[in-house]
Amino acid sequence: MTRWCDSSRLSPFSHPGYAMVRPRSSTRYAVATHLPAPNKARRWGTDAGYGVQRGFTLLELLMALSIFALVSAMAYGGLRSVMDAAAATREQAERLASLQLAFGLLTKDLEQAAPRPIRDAYGDIRAAMDSGPTSDFALELTRSGGFNPAGLTRSALRRVAYDLRDGTLSRFSWPVLDRGDDRAGLEQALVDGVESLALRFLHPAQGWRDTWPPTAEQPSTVNDVLPRAVELRMVMPGTGEIRRVIRVSG
Numbered sequence: 001m002t003r004w005c006d007s008s009r010l011s012p013f014s015h016p017g018y019a020m021v022r023p024r025s026s027t028r029y030a031v032a033t034h035l036p037a038p039n040k041a042r043r044w045g046t047d048a049g050y051g052v053q054r055g056f057t058l059l060e061l062l063m064a065l066s067i068f069a070l071v072s073a074m075a076y077g078g079l080r081s082v083m084d085a086a087a088a089t090r091e092q093a094e095r096l097a098s099l100q101l102a103f104g105l106l107t108k109d110l111e112q113a114a115p116r117p118i119r120d121a122y123g124d125i126r127a128a129m130d131s132g133p134t135s136d137f138a139l140e141l142t143r144s145g146g147f148n149p150a151g152l153t154r155s156a157l158r159r160v161a162y163d164l165r166d167g168t169l170s171r172f173s174w175p176v177l178d179r180g181d182d183r184a185g186l187e188q189a190l191v192d193g194v195e196s197l198a199l200r201f202l203h204p205a206q207g208w209r210d211t212w213p214p215t216a217e218q219p220s221t222v223n224d225v226l227p228r229a230v231e232l233r234m235v236m237p238g239t240g241e242i243r244r245v246i247r248v249s250g
Helices: 057-110
Strands: 002-005 018-020 031-034 139-144 158-165 167-172 185-193 194-204 207-209 228-234 240-247
Touching: 002 185, 031 185, 057 139, 057 167, 057 240
Parallel strands: none
Antiparallel strands: 002 031, 018 031, 139 158, 158 167, 167 185, 194 207, 194 228, 228 240
16 A cells, blocks of 8 residues: 655654655655554464463363362361261250259259158049159159249148150159149150160168069058169160169158
């Protein structure tokens, strides 16, 4: 491409891409443009020193994904182990807290046991402490120290019971001693996952017995007799057998 212009208005150094050419039949100078053609190699930097710019190959992508998957699996395994350990620790702490609550209530009830028989809903006399095949509960007793914050005129004695039902050790309590109807006591679940529960009673003269009250006592006093101590054996999965001996007051 050639452009003609007046030589008086054009300087040879006015543009680096123009060159002055003297034509044969004219006093004017012909200025030819020499614009460099686009160079693909220069555009992409292969010859200009800017470095090669290209994408990842399929093999490189597969290797990166494999490494990422391996690191993710290792991280998830470690996180899972920490979460399992935390869950097991929390479960053991909850079980220990429930055992401490159960043994604490049982200890308080036995230490405040009172030699006071009761009458059930059918008018039959029940011993102050009752445990055996004919009893409705694993252990039933009368205790003192009833909570009376209002100072009402009422007895401080309460009737409580313990029983294992469907793998749960529960405590039952009644607001009165002599029940006029067959109402169920207030149930409080204490420990879950109990396989078995066994009780023994220490007689002052006969030693350990599996049931209470003892049949060798006089009929007039058999219902008032309290043991010296109560032994509790409880079996739980993962924990084994738990044995406690609790002293009885009186």
